[in-house]
Amino acid sequence: MKRKQKRFLQMTLLFTVALIFLPNIGLWSLYKDKHLVKSAEPGEQQTFPLGLGDGQFYSWTDGLRRKDWHDYESIQKEAMRSGKGEHGKPYPLTEEDHDDSAYRENGFNIFVSNNIALERSLPDIRHANCKHKMYLERLPNTSIIIPFHNEGWTSLLRTIHSIINRTPESLIAEIILVDDFSEREHLKDKLEEYMARFSKVRIVRTKKREGLIRTRLLGASMARGEVLTFLDSHCEVNVNWLPPLLNQIALNHKTIVCPMIDVIDHNHFGYEAQAGDAMRGAFDWEMYYKRIPIPPELQRADPSDPFESPVMAGGLFAVDRKWFWELGGYDPGLEIWGGEQYEISFKVWMCGGEMFDVPCSRVGHIYRKYVPYKVPSGTSLARNLKRVAETWMDEFAEYIYQRRPEYRHLSTGDISAQKELRKQLKCKDFKWFMAAVAWDVPKYYPPVEPPPAAWGEIRNVAANLCVDSKHGATGTELRLDICVKDGSERTWSHEQDRTLFHPVSNSCMDCNPAEKKIVMARCDPLSETQQWIFEHINMTVLEKLNHHASS
Ligand SMILES: *[C@@H]1O[C@H](CO)[C@@H](O)[C@H](O)[C@H]1NC(C)=O
Ligand SMILES: *[C@@H]1O[C@H](CO)[C@@H](O)[C@H](O)[C@H]1NC(C)=O
Numbered sequence: 001m002k003r004k005q006k007r008f009l010q011m012t013l014l015f016t017v018a019l020i021f022l023p024n025i026g027l028w029s030l031y032k033d034k035h036l037v038k039s040a041e042p043g044e045q046q047t048f049p050l051g052l053g054d055g056q057f058y059s060w061t062d063g064l065r066r067k068d069w070h071d072y073e074s075i076q077k078e079a080m081r082s083g084k085g086e087h088g089k090p091y092p093l094t095e096e097d098h099d100d101s102a103y104r105e106n107g108f109n110i111f112v113s114n115n116i117a118l119e120r121s122l123p124d125i126r127h128a129n130c131k132h133k134m135y136l137e138r139l140p141n142t143s144i145i146i147p148f149h150n151e152g153w154t155s156l157l158r159t160i161h162s163i164i165n166r167t168p169e170s171l172i173a174e175i176i177l178v179d180d181f182s183e184r185e186h187l188k189d190k191l192e193e194y195m196a197r198f199s200k201v202r203i204v205r206t207k208k209r210e211g212l213i214r215t216r217l218l219g220a221s222m223a224r225g226e227v228l229t230f231l232d233s234h235c236e237v238n239v240n241w242l243p244p245l246l247n248q249i250a251l252n253h254k255t256i257v258c259p260m261i262d263v264i265d266h267n268h269f270g271y272e273a274q275a276g277d278a279m280r281g282a283f284d285w286e287m288y289y290k291r292i293p294i295p296p297e298l299q300r301a302d303p304s305d306p307f308e309s310p311v312m313a314g315g316l317f318a319v320d321r322k323w324f325w326e327l328g329g330y331d332p333g334l335e336i337w338g339g340e341q342y343e344i345s346f347k348v349w350m351c352g353g354e355m356f357d358v359p360c361s362r363v364g365h366i367y368r369k370y371v372p373y374k375v376p377s378g379t380s381l382a383r384n385l386k387r388v389a390e391t392w393m394d395e396f397a398e399y400i401y402q403r404r405p406e407y408r409h410l411s412t413g414d415i416s417a418q419k420e421l422r423k424q425l426k427c428k429d430f431k432w433f434m435a436a437v438a439w440d441v442p443k444y445y446p447p448v449e450p451p452p453a454a455w456g457e458i459r460n461v462a463a464n465l466c467v468d469s470k471h472g473a474t475g476t477e478l479r480l481d482i483c484v485k486d487g488s489e490r491t492w493s494h495e496q497d498r499t500l501f502h503p504v505s506n507s508c509m510d511c512n513p514a515e516k517k518i519v520m521a522r523c524d525p526l527s528e529t530q531q532w533i534f535e536h537i538n539m540t541v542l543e544k545l546n547h548h549a550s551s
Contacts, residue, residue: 066134069243078121085116088271107368108266127304130360135247143225148233173225211336254353259361306356339384399447498531
């Protein structure tokens with residue numbers, strides 16, 4: 001029998017069985033408990049949605065029960081809503097609504113925010129496949145952590161209402177609002193009074209201005225849920241946003257997941273996908289966050305399935321609470337703001353975890369026109385970036401200093417505890433990360449190779465001869481020859497990646513370790529057989545040499 005026919009017969013049989021057993025709930029539930037959780041035949045993955053008559057749908061593929069987590073009642077209610085800004089439509093702005101004062105305190109148009117409903121409806125812009133996806137019936141619960149500083153009243157409230165309305169209650173352990181020392185009056189007693197209506201909302205406050213990183217850490221340290229979900233204070237979560245995130249963590253707890261971040265326009269609050277929608281997180285060598293297309297090698301048969309992302313955008317993600325602390329949380333030496341998304345991303349990948357973007361989870365975010373308050377300590381970003389680079393990026397940090405020479409002299413503070421953590425967690429090196437995870441990043445952002453650490457001839461002291469490479473019948477071979485002043489064919493450059501480059505033959509010194517033979521080969525900076533270490537290098541002298549050579 002053909003495979004397809006066999007499948008069809010199997011399906012028909014199962015459907016018949018389901019029909020027989022369905023009316024008899026008692027018998028059915030007995031059958032369900034005994035057989036439904038049984039694993040599928042090895043090598044054959046099956047998914048059969050079966051109606052149980054109570055609006056829940058179960059399926060099995062791997063012995064785990066799954067269900068449809070959509071809240072159809074609330075979806076229906078939302079569909080009926082009408083008014084300005086409903087369904088994520090742009091608010092119809094007049095000339096005077098564009099008045100700059102509307103933006104001054106928040107960086108977005110607070111007038112518009114005040115004039116659309118706190119519980120406004122959003123368009124379901126997920127991939128069509130998301131509507132039929134089922135997730136594990138038993139998902140971990142989560143603490144939702146929302147740091148804020150001087151947030152607008154209606155934008156903060158809309159964030160909370162959207163969470164309460166679009167999240168299954170059983171999955172929320174608590175919502176922790178962490179106030180980073182706000183001054184605005186509405187964020188004090190008035191906020192406490194308003195939030196009293198939500199039993200799951202807790203408000204905690206820092207005692208002085210701490211900055212985003214320590215504020216998030218404070219929230220995480222108070223959290224009791226199994227998963228930590230970090231959100232911003234001016235967001236709107238979209239339909240069924242949480243189950244797909246928690247599902248991925250339930251399958252492998254060493255996973256960080258990020259929702260797709262949609263754009264809430266800071267002028268008219270229209271809701272739409274980012275340009276290009278599903279893209280991978282990346283970085284250039286000045287450590288600016290970038291988005292690049294998902295390479296064909298990683299594209300899934302179902303484009304709504306989660307895909308690997310080398311680095312996260314920053315503010316919106318979920319992570320297993322215990323694992324977050326096993327990873328040391330954020331490096332506590334990071335100050336105020338910036339670089340923390342790289343730290344956690346590199347750490348997750350290099351220390352045995354994975355990171356995914358989840359297309360079926362969507363969260364809208366207001367990208368502000370400008371940050372309306374002073375961000376303390378302007379140097380924190382550069383210092384943080386250097387700290388992350390020195391802790392995690394190994395020799396690749398040099399690429400950053402090439403672009404940002406001013407970073408070379410910046411102090412990172414003591415990173416020995418971070419280095420020790422890296423050792424203890426047996427993390428892989430950054431070279432592995434670049435080769436296995438971020439392999440497509442250099443195609444978009446090629447690093448500039450640093451100048452050589454040494455160059456010129458390589459003279460053997462005893463023989464007073466120089467290393468030369470000659471092209472002969474048996475290929476390029478190495479030999480000793482008389483040193484000639486300005487003999488360019490005898491000139492090498494020792495690169496900072498430890499390769500010995502021979503410009504004339506455009507090749508590098510290589511070796512065959514098994515045969516103990518030195519050969520010449522096409523340069524490959526990642527190949528260890530091409531890396532040579534000089535016993536003594538005086539970096540001070542070399543740096544001076546480099547300086548003279550380039551000026
Ligand atoms: C979250 O889940 C854990 C484990 O099932 C449970 O012990 C805890 O009570 C739950 N928390 C809340 C607030 O539901
Ligand atoms: C490197 O050379 C400089 C200048 O000649 C010298 O002052 C310094 O001591 C040397 N450093 C080492 C580690 O040899």
